[in-house]
Amino acid sequence: xxxxxxxxxxxxxxxxxxxxxxxxxxxxxxxxxxxxxxxxxxxxxxxxxxxxxxxxxxxxxxxxxxxxxxxxxxxxxxxxxxxxxxxxxxxxxxxxxxxxxxxxxxxxxxxxxxxxxxxxxxxxxxxxxxxxxxxxxxxxxxxxxxxxxxxxxxxxxxxxxxxxxxxxxxxxxxxxxxxxxxxxxxxxxxxxxxxxxxxxxxxxxxxxxxxxxxxxxxxxxxxxxxxxxxxxxxxxxxxxxxxxxxxxxxxxxxxxxxxxxxxxxxxxxxxxxxxxxxxxxxxxxxxxxxxxxxxxxxxxxxxxxxxx
Ligand SMILES: [Fe+2]
Ligand SMILES: [Fe+2]
Numbered sequence: 001x002x003x004x005x006x007x008x009x010x011x012x013x014x015x016x017x018x019x020x021x022x023x024x025x026x027x028x029x030x031x032x033x034x035x036x037x038x039x040x041x042x043x044x045x046x047x048x049x050x051x052x053x054x055x056x057x058x059x060x061x062x063x064x065x066x067x068x069x070x071x072x073x074x075x076x077x078x079x080x081x082x083x084x085x086x087x088x089x090x091x092x093x094x095x096x097x098x099x100x101x102x103x104x105x106x107x108x109x110x111x112x113x114x115x116x117x118x119x120x121x122x123x124x125x126x127x128x129x130x131x132x133x134x135x136x137x138x139x140x141x142x143x144x145x146x147x148x149x150x151x152x153x154x155x156x157x158x159x160x161x162x163x164x165x166x167x168x169x170x171x172x173x174x175x176x177x178x179x180x181x182x183x184x185x186x187x188x189x190x191x192x193x194x195x196x197x198x199x200x201x202x203x204x205x206x207x208x209x210x211x212x213x214x215x216x217x218x219x220x221x222x223x224x225x226x227x228x229x230x231x232x233x234x235x236x237x238x239x240x241x242x243x244x245x246x247x248x249x250x251x252x253x254x255x256x257x258x259x260x261x262x263x264x265x266x267x268x269x270x271x272x273x274x275x276x277x278x279x280x281x282x283x284x285x286x287x288x289x290x291x292x293x294x295x296x297x298x299x300x301x302x303x304x305x306x307x308x
Contacts, residue, residue, distance in 0.1 A: 002140045004185065004266045005059035008224025009067040009248035010047065011100065012083060016075040027071045029155045030103060046289060047250045050261045051087065053282060053291045057265055061139055062088055064118070065224040066098025066150065066189030067248075072107035081114040090117035094137055097150040098189035098224060099160055099201075105152045119146060134170045134186075136177065141270055143177035145170065145218075147188040149203055160190035160225075162205035167212050174216035183268050183275055183302070184218040191223050193232040193243055201225065210234050213241060219275060219302045220244070220266070227251060227258045229281065229294075242299045244279070253284050260284040262294065275302040 015031070054062070068083070069076035080101075087093050095118040102108035112119065112131050121135030133148035147170060149160030162170075170186070177184050190203035192210060197203070213221070217236045221243040229247050233240040246264050253260040262283025269276045281294040 002268045003059045005062045006264045007249040008065040049289045062093045064095045067100040072103035096146040102150040143182040143184045149190040158201040167208045171212045186221045
C-alpha cells in the first residue's frame with residue numbers, strides 16, 4: 001500500500017514589503033488582489049495545522065501542485081524553499097510550479113533553482129542534471145510525473161499552458177511507465193479539463209493534454225489552481241481517469257467563497273483485478289481549525305485485469 005498526500009495552492013503569507021520597483025510591474029494588480037481577497041483569510045496558522053495533520057497520517061509521499069507564493073518576490077521564493085525543507089525530504093516531496101510562482105518574467109527560473117531538489121526527476125537527480133519538465137519519479141508501484149503549466153502572463157491573466165514539447169515527453173513517460181505496470185500520477189497546476197477554470201485562468205493545450213493521456217493512459221491526475229474540491233474524469237484508453245483538485249492549503253474557515261483548507265490522501269494498492277485507490281479528504285471544519293475526515297471513497301481507475 002502506497003500513501004500519497006496531495007496539497008496545493010500554499011500561497012505562503014505574509015507578503016514581504018514591496019519596493020516601488022517591484023510594485024511597478026504586474027505585481028501591482030496582484031498586490032491589490034492579495035490585500036482585498038487573501039490577507040487575513042489565508043493564514044500561516046491554517047497551513048501549519050493542516051500540514052501537521054497531514055504529516056500525522058504518515059504519507060509515503062507528498063505532492064504539492066503549485067502556487068507556493070503570491071507575487072514571486074525573491075524573498076517569497078526563498079521563504080518557500082525554507083518551508084519545503086520543513087515539509088519533508090526532497091525525495092519524498094514532489095512539487096510542480098503554479099502561475100503565482102511564475103508571476104513575472106524571470107521568476108520561474110529563480111523558483112526552479114531554489115526548489116530544484118523537490119522538482120527533479122530520478123534521472124536528473126542521479127546524474128546531477130537541472131530540472132526538466134515533465135519529470136519522472138518512481139516510488140514503489142507509483143510513477144509520479146510532474147508537468148509545468150506555469151508561465152508569466154499579462155496583468156489580470158492567470159492562464160497556463162502545455163505545449164508540444166512537454167506533451168511529447170509526457171506521452172513517452174506515460175508509455176514507458178505503463179509498460180512497467182506502474183500506477184501513473186500526473187501532477188499539474190492548472191486543471192486539464194474544459195470549463196474547470198474561467199477563460200482568463202484556463203490551461204492552454206487542454207486538447208493536447210487529453211489526447212496524450214487518452215492514448216497512453218494514466219491512473220490519476222492531481223491539480224490545483226481553482227482552490228476547489230472537485231473531481232472530473234477524462235478518457236483513458238479504456239477507462240476514466242480521475243482528475244482531482246484540492247482546496248488551497250492556506251484557506252481559513254471564514255465564510256470565503258472558497259472551501260477551507262484541506263488535503264487528500266490516496267491509498268494505492270495493486271489488486272488481482274488492477275488497482276485499488278481509496279481517497280480520503282481531510283480538512284478544516286470550524287474557526288478553531290479542527291480537522292476532520294470530510295469524505296472517503298474508492299476511485300475507479302486503470303485497466304481492469306481479467307485473470308487468464
Ligand atoms: Fe492558487
Ligand atoms: Fe494558480
